[in-house]
Amino acid sequence: MKEDKNTEGFNTPQNYFDDFEERLFLKISEDKLPKNNGFKIPDNYFNEVEDKIFSELNQTETNNGNKIISLFSKKTIYYAASIAACAIIVFSLFNSDKSIDDIDEILVAEIEQFIEDENISFDTYEITSMLIEDEELNLENDLFSEELLEEYLLETINDTSLFLE
Amino acid sequence: MIEEKLLVSNLQSNKDKENAFRILVKEYKERLYWHIRKIVLNHDDTDDVLQNTFIKIFRNIDKFKGDSKLYTWMYRIATNESITFLNKKAKINNVTIEEVQENAINSLESDVYFEGDKIQIQLQKAIATLPQKQQLIFNMKYFENHTYEQLSEILETSVGGLKSSYHIAVKKITTYLKSNEDL
Known part of the structure; x- marks a missing residue:
């Protein structure tokens, strides 16, 4: 092809002609797409949104400046509950007619109930270790006399083969 | 519009912050609205995200160091807010973000703000x-x-x-x- 005569002094960006086709075809593809996306906004929306933003900001800034402490926050409830609990204990201690023994009885009953409810459990090893530690405890003599043991076995064991032996 | 550097310094000063912010909102509300709308599609959701975006901009303007242009930084916040919004919506409804978009598109036909x-x-x-x-x-x-x-x-x-x-x-x-x- 003949060299163009009128290009002196003019230049093009680097690689301009290399990707020209690609850009051209992209443009053709783009032209087939809709020019707008059909979205609308309510009348006067952009004037109103400014007010919304500022009122929202003023509200949150005021809240940040003067901290509002909710009456029903968790912390408040905990404080109130602990004060109430202390008050009840003090009141019941000073106004109670019951003797210390009565209180002990109540406590023992409560502990028994607590264990019965299976809130606490010991396995066999734990129980034996506790019994061994208590040196004064004599199982044979104190708890199970020979008569008692015999009586218990006669009442509870039904296996006749044992008697035959 | 006043020069960006001056606007930023006013936004970061206690004295002129509110006035500067009014200028900023006026200048960018429409552009950011349309940017968000194309991501979340629905007008009411866009309104929520736009407000959150400006509130975030107001609260974090002191962290803007001027490494990028102000509008670039704001667009980034708007984009993040929009995507966070879609993710939250997906989580609340126990669906994927793609399903949230699909539902939004299916609602377009009955949307009064879509023509x-x-x-x-x-x-x-x-x-x-x-x-x-x-x-x-x-x-x-x-x-x-x-x-x-x-x-x-x-x-x-x-x-x-x-x-x-x-x-x-x-x-x-x-x-x-x-x-x-x-x-």
Whole structure:
């Protein structure tokens, strides 16, 4: 092809002609797409949104400046509950007619109930270790006399083969 | 509009902050609205996200160090807020983000703030088939006329990468529209 005569002094960006086709075809593809996306906004929306933003900001800034402490926050409830609990204990201690023994009885009953409810459990090893530690405890003599043991076995064991032996 | 540097310094001063912020909102509310709307599609959701975006901008303006342009920084916040919004919506409804978009497109026909026709709904469906980043690139380039250089700053991606993503996006969209012409 003949060299163009009128290009002196003019230049093009680097690689301009290399990707020209690609850009051209992209443009053709783009032209087939809709020019707008059909979205609308309510009348006067952009004037109103400014007010919304500022009122929202003023509200949150005021809240940040003067901290509002909710009456029903968790912390408040905990404080109130602990004060109430202390008050009840003090009141019941000073106004109670019951003797210390009565209180002990109540406590023992409560502990028994607590264990019965299976809130606490010991396995066999734990129980034996506790019994061994208590040196004064004599199982044979104190708890199970020979008569008692015999009586218990006669009442509870039904296996006749044992008697035959 | 007043010079950006002055605006930023006013925004970061206690004395002029509110006035400067009013100028900022006036200048950018429409652009950011349309940017968000293309991501979340529904007007009411866009309104929520736009307000959250400006509140976040107001609260974090002291963290703006001027490494990028102010509008780039704001677009980044708006984009993050929009995507966070979609993710939250997906989590609340126990669905994927794609399903949230699909539901939003299906609601367009009955949306009083949508006056597009069938082809525009098809276009939204086609955009929704793209990966999230390609969707952003396509919307910002095709509808908002950002330059690749601006996009590169906002999306923190190289110009070359953006160009090829945009080409791929346009190709995918035209193919989708062609194959769904009769729908």
